[in-house]
Amino acid sequence: MTKMITLRVDQSFLADLKRGYPLILKEAVVNTDMLREEGELIRLVDRANRYLATGYYGNQNKGIGWVLTTKEHEEIDGAFFKTKLKTALDHRADFFEDSQTTAFRVFNGEGDGIGGLTIDYFDGYYMVSWYSDGIYSFKQYIYDALAELVEFKAIYEKKRFDTKGQYIEQDDFVMGEPGDFPIIIKENGMNFAVNLNDGAMTGIFLDQRDVRRTIRDYYAEDTNMLNTFSYTGAFSVAAALGGAKETTSVDLAKRSLAKTIEQFSVNGIDYEAQNIKVMDVFDYFKYAVRHNMKYDLVVLDPPSFARSKKMTFSTAKDYPKLLMDAISITEKNGIIVASTNNASFGMKKFKTFIDKAFKDSNTRYKIVEQSSLPKDFRANRDFPEFNYLKVVFIKKLNK
Template structure:
């Protein structure tokens, strides 16, 4: 096994329990896609990691001991992860959730979700992809009830994104339950599945009536899952805005699956900032506005970064928010702490009275590394604005 001597900054992170290896600390590496022994500058053994570049670092610590792959038990990891999710398995109202979440469950670079009786593996780098047969074999021994599985290859490019992995093939489209609400999903078409499972607690608040009797605007709506949850929780009207043309068809499927009348729910294909201007021009206002943008986006005219530009969204939303309206501000940017996200939101709230009614981080099935704040990447605030 290759030995890598780490600097004192990397040593400190490893001893803190941070598993991801930051590229800043590991420059000019001579090896990749292999296990390595980590040692300090003083020669102290720090554990075992694997090296493999992905969008999050250049590798992952997998043990604080020297460890070979032959002795590493994926069966044990999956068995422990399954026990943690027992309440989800027993739930009659939710049939889609995460069953393995990277370093939160002991091995970075892989996550697994279940949708009814089918699993979806996500591979985030070359190394885990190279040992996927070993990982899948272990998973099948712990999850014999899973009928079939698909994989999302998140590092190779468009032509490699999705494939059937083993067992039965799922229908092209089928429905799952979450908080008692029906959503249509698809498992073998690009990296998406039709719903972001990490938001199910936030959608749960809408199902429970947060927007009951209210009008709701859902920006960056993707397949309008927030809107559907709000409608099932009694919202009087929803408008969902997304620039992707396909979002309209996928969104409508969710509404139809729940028997909702589309006369009260509009799906608009438009740039979000253009819709803000349209709504202001037509004197539209909303009781609840949801802002859940991608961390980074680019169109023909401009780029958008949550870390620098989220306050612009909030400012525009304020102009069309009803008196005493609610704003649900959300981001999955791992590089943005909750306090920094709050400060970005509050740039636009200067001069108005507001209260934080609720906050959300990752739900319990998305087990995260408690030693690494960036592992708990989701940050959502429900804010009441007094105008």
Template sequence: MKKITVRTKAAKKLRAGYPLLVAEDLNSPFLEDDFAQFFDEKGQALGTGYLSKQNKGVGWLLDSSSVKIDHHFYVEKFVNARALRANFYQDELTNAFRLFNGEGDGLGGLTIDFYNGFAVFSWYNQFIYSQKKAIVKAFQVVFPDIKGAYEKLRFSEAALESQHIFGQEAAEPLLVMENGVTYATYLNEGLMTGIFLDQKNVRGALAGGLSTGKTLLNMFSYTGAFSVAAAFGGSSQTTSVDLAKRSLDKTREQFLVNGIEPESQKIYVMDVFGYFNYAKKKELTYDMIVLDPPSFARNGKKTFSVAKNYGDLVKEAVEILENNGTLIASTNAANVSDKKFRQMIEEALKNKGVKFTVFQEEKLPADFHIADSFPEGNYLKVLFIKIKK
């Protein structure tokens, strides 16, 4: 195992349990992917982990001791993760949730999700993927009830995006349930499955009655999951807007598997800002609007980023929101802090001259277990805002 010396500031973070290493933390140039023991500049041990570049950082601290990273280490991590989620297995209304949440469960670079008896592994760097055989073997010891598994390779060097790795193959679509609502998922269609499990609480609020009797506009709707939850919860009508052509059939399917006639809802394949203009021309207004854009998107020559343009979305939404309407503002952009996100929204609302109250706030659901020492792992930010014009 390689011995790596880190700088003084990094040593302080690692001692406090902070798990992520970045290039600036290392005293020597970045070395090839491998397990490593980390030391401060005085030669004092800081713990064991590994180095491997990924979209955030160059490595992870896994343990504050000099423990060997082997089968027993992985088994222990999975045993602890399963125990933390015991109540999710007993929830008769939900059978899709996160089983293992990377650094939150002590193994940065890997997440595992549960979809109605099946597991989906997501690998975030080359090195953790090279440990796949040992990790999957340990997983099967702790989760013998898993029918079959798939994997998603979420690092740039990967030769493929998705494949089946063991056990049975899932039906297509595989129907899962969350808060009593059914969703059609596809476990082997690229990096996406058809539903983002981190939005469980927001969909739960819609399905639980927040949208009853209200019209809802769902922007950047993807497969229409928010719309389906709202319709299930008694929304008088939903409108789903997404630029991707596949969103039409995917959204129709989500309504159909819940016994809701797609023709009773509205689904548009178009640019979100284009739809705002269309709605204003047609004098359309909504009781609720959901804004959950990707962190970054490009449409022709136009680009959108949450960090720069979220306020513009909010301003547009206010113009077609009913008086005393609800705006659900959401982002999973890790590069935008909670404080900055709220500031962007409040600035946009003040610019529009409206009164507003944040009446509910959501972060990641409990199955997305977060390490206390790594608060930025709780990347999801959702504000429910009542707006009075």
């Protein structure tokens, strides 16, 4: 049986915990010195030693673990994990029936009751991502449950946690028949090439599925589109399939060129008719201004934090400047799709960034629609920081 440690919760954190806040914050616990080894079960009590919840010890961002249950006598065993996985799979039943979308999230961490764990489905292949050594210690329970509940071609895993002072992102084959990658998955009828054994990224961010469809169906037609921080060019593919006259994809990573060509090609799009630039996005903005280039549709989906030889970028402090650069090269009545996955601020704060950028640019604007995580990325609505994705479609108005 896994060792159980009793930890006392500071009085000021009781209300959130009782409301269902799933992350065990370090500052919420009085006696963290009791913790020894990640994977230990944690019995949370108040100062009168009354039971609050059971969780596990696993360092992840601001937390030292996650709550698993508020039922005092519930066993954290194979049956517990199987029940959580089965419930999550049942919630995605409609996705498994959709022949036009063959990649989606089947388990979304704390949104499905087990923080630190995500599972994605890619046309018969499953990718399990582990975010702490603590949750990884339960891997056999979870793999046994997954193997019993689903049919699969293969299961892969990605470990995304700090071990002995070194952050690792590695992927490994777990079971089944190894895939011949890339495989081609469908997303709302679009094709995307995916690798499950090629480092931290797969080639597609599944949480942006609804945004890509919206761009294709409602905003792309007859536009000149710019896709910044373009990764493998998925937004550009959506725009091209939606009737964009031309797309430009810009990313600093050298591998983005080949990956973007690949994504265009698997959709039957002539990549030579599109523009693919391997360069710093901020340098591209300056280049576009110098050449009086304008775009009808601009996508901004930067990483939360990035560092180049010239500068560092953080969405928490630099997004207004990024938006101002985009405003300067957006046509009047053009659309800017502003997106961030930074969980440290919410939609309300994000909209203050948007307002500041347009005011500082002396430009009027209108928010035409907004979105957050798609429904397969289940999140606790009471705690919006776990619904991390914020996407706003902004129309640049005439002055």
